[in-house]
Amino acid sequence: FKFEPSEFDVSMPTDSETKRVIYLYNTGEETLRNISLSMSDSLEPYLLFSVEEIEELKPDSNDKIELYLSSDYEEKMIEGQITAREQNLYAYSAITLSFIKDYIPLDGEEEIIVTTKTCEEMNGVICEEGEECSGESVYAKDDVCCLGTCKKIEKSSTGKIIGWMIVIAVIVFLIWFFKKKYRGAKKSVDLLKIGKK
CATH class of the missing domain: 2.60.40.10 (Immunoglobulins)
Known part of the structure; x- marks a missing residue:
């Protein structure tokens, strides 16, 4: 209704x-x-x-x-x-x-303008909730009729992309940080000097 x-x-x-x-x-x-x-x-x-x-x-x-x-x-x-x-x-x-x-x-x-035909008689489809018509929509006898195809409304993936970019940036930063910090900390071991002591 x-x-x-x-x-x-x-x-x-x-x-x-x-x-x-x-x-x-x-x-x-x-x-x-x-x-x-x-x-x-x-x-x-x-x-x-x-x-x-x-x-x-x-x-x-x-x-x-x-x-x-x-x-x-x-x-x-x-x-x-x-x-x-x-x-x-x-x-x-x-x-x-x-x-x-x-x-x-x-x-x-x-x-x-609304036709007196049903959506089925017009070879159309009634889109479900969460779908949108990819073609022309007309008012049929039984409901709003899609003369194209119904496609799911795709949610934006922008949030996922931003999230993954942040994760990758953190990983790259951590790799850079540990390489930079511990690169100078490694000293070569000279066994002769240790043996003389």
């Missing part, structure tokens, strides 16, 4: 209106019923839902929710979240609204 996207920023001109789309996914194995939607008090003057309640959401499916946004006359930034609730289950999506005077949106900035 989750929102996609789980967070997003919307920049828009002052005194304007726009629409965004968010999807609520049922990632569980049971049908969810009577899911109520709510928002932070800070968002109420600027945001309307296309629906206030979702009657039913079957497993491995999603529901499209349209968000109607209107901006204020002044420049400002508003942060808040929308919440979906079904009994004791909750899903959240963080929203940041930026109202900017004379703002011109970029091409293709309007809404996220």
Whole structure:
């Protein structure tokens, strides 16, 4: 049970209106019923839902929710979240609204498109936690779908490299130190001098 996207920023001109789309996914194995939607008090003057309640959401499916946004006359930034609730289950999506005077949106900035096909039908793969998609990601009916391959996120080996460099430096220093200190300490033994005494 989750929102996609789980967070997003919307920049828009002052005194304007726009629409965004968010999807609520049922990632569980049971049908969810009577899911109520709510928002932070800070968002109420600027945001309307296309629906206030979702009657039913079957497993491995999603529901499209349209968000109607209107901006204020002044420049400002508003942060808040929308919440979906079904009994004791909750899903959240963080929203940041930026109202900017004379703002011109970029091409293709309007809404996220989600297909009605499942990831399997699109010959894609749903990446596990700790993996990232090496190709294009799309919003499928059942989840975010990777049309490439999922690869494990490799942790940086910088710490290991620095650690080994320190160990090697200490070993080199110790070798140098003992060679330097004890090189002069060795004296040749002259048996004739010892025998004369």
